[in-house]
Amino acid sequence: MEPYLITNGYKTIINIKDCFMKEGPVRLAEFENEDYNHFLSSIETPIRSDAFAIDDDLKIELIEKKFKEIMEVLGLDLTDDSLKDTPRRVAKMYVKETFSGLNPQNKPSVTLFDNKYKYNEMLVERNVSVYSLCEHHFVPIIGKAHIAYFSSGKVVGLSKINRMVQYFSKRPQVQERLTVQIANELKSMLQTEDVAVIIDADHLCVASRGVQDVNSSTVSSSYHGKFLNHNVREEFLRYIYDGKK
Numbered sequence: 001m002e003p004y005l006i007t008n009g010y011k012t013i014i015n016i017k018d019c020f021m022k023e024g025p026v027r028l029a030e031f032e033n034e035d036y037n038h039f040l041s042s043i044e045t046p047i048r049s050d051a052f053a054i055d056d057d058l059k060i061e062l063i064e065k066k067f068k069e070i071m072e073v074l075g076l077d078l079t080d081d082s083l084k085d086t087p088r089r090v091a092k093m094y095v096k097e098t099f100s101g102l103n104p105q106n107k108p109s110v111t112l113f114d115n116k117y118k119y120n121e122m123l124v125e126r127n128v129s130v131y132s133l134c135e136h137h138f139v140p141i142i143g144k145a146h147i148a149y150f151s152s153g154k155v156v157g158l159s160k161i162n163r164m165v166q167y168f169s170k171r172p173q174v175q176e177r178l179t180v181q182i183a184n185e186l187k188s189m190l191q192t193e194d195v196a197v198i199i200d201a202d203h204l205c206v207a208s209r210g211v212q213d214v215n216s217s218t219v220s221s222s223y224h225g226k227f228l229n230h231n232v233r234e235e236f237l238r239y240i241y242d243g244k245k
């Protein structure tokens with residue numbers, strides 16, 4: 001297990017481990033830092049079985065109350081015009097947008113089409129926007145996902161891939177889990193093992209606080225099927241990283 005250093009300034013050490021799971025090998029990163037210890041416990045988002053026992057409206061109401069308390073504890077004056085609606089605004093944003101990917105009902109529906117053009121080469125979709133939140137600090141993870149697959153005879157509209165990335169991003173996340181969740185979903189959605197996902201992202205919990213490293217980014221990957229082959233993987237990486245400004 002070689003420490004894998006991705007840094008331009010401060011030291012952010014990422015140990016990439018090969019981890020064999022039922023779906024095949026995936027690479028997991030473990031972050032180590034003095035005050036920053038990101039740990040991935042499971043590929044599934046840890047969610048309670050009663051997570052949706054209450055509906056969105058009630059969740060918004062409850063979060064509004066709790067968030068108001070946080071602001072009050074911080075000493076903020078909730079009678080101020082600019083602040084008075086913030087608890088409601090945050091609550092709605094959490095339930096309807098930022099964390100909407102927790103609810104399986106919000107998972108995009110996908111229609112498969114026959115691969116009529118008999119396109120048998122690698123299909124790459126790069127620079128898919130990723131906006132997520134680090135589950136350890138609840139601050140943004142901002143980055144790009146690069147996706148590739150070989151058609152098994154079925155294809156999807158490309159925007160569905162973006163939507164699926166968004167769905168899994170809209171949860172409290174750990175980048176490695178997000179990467180593997182997207183890869184697993186694409187495998188079942190596209191009915192093929194031949195899927196690769198790379199995420200290259202900035203973590204604001206590293207950039208804006210703690211070690212305050214604005215230069216490091218974190219790269220995670222999940223390769224399956226044909227992408228376990230070195231040459232295939234290299235071709236994918238060339239599409240992504242060559243010709244980059």
Ligand SMILES: [Zn+2]
Nearest residue numbers: 134136137205
């Ligand atoms: Zn964090």
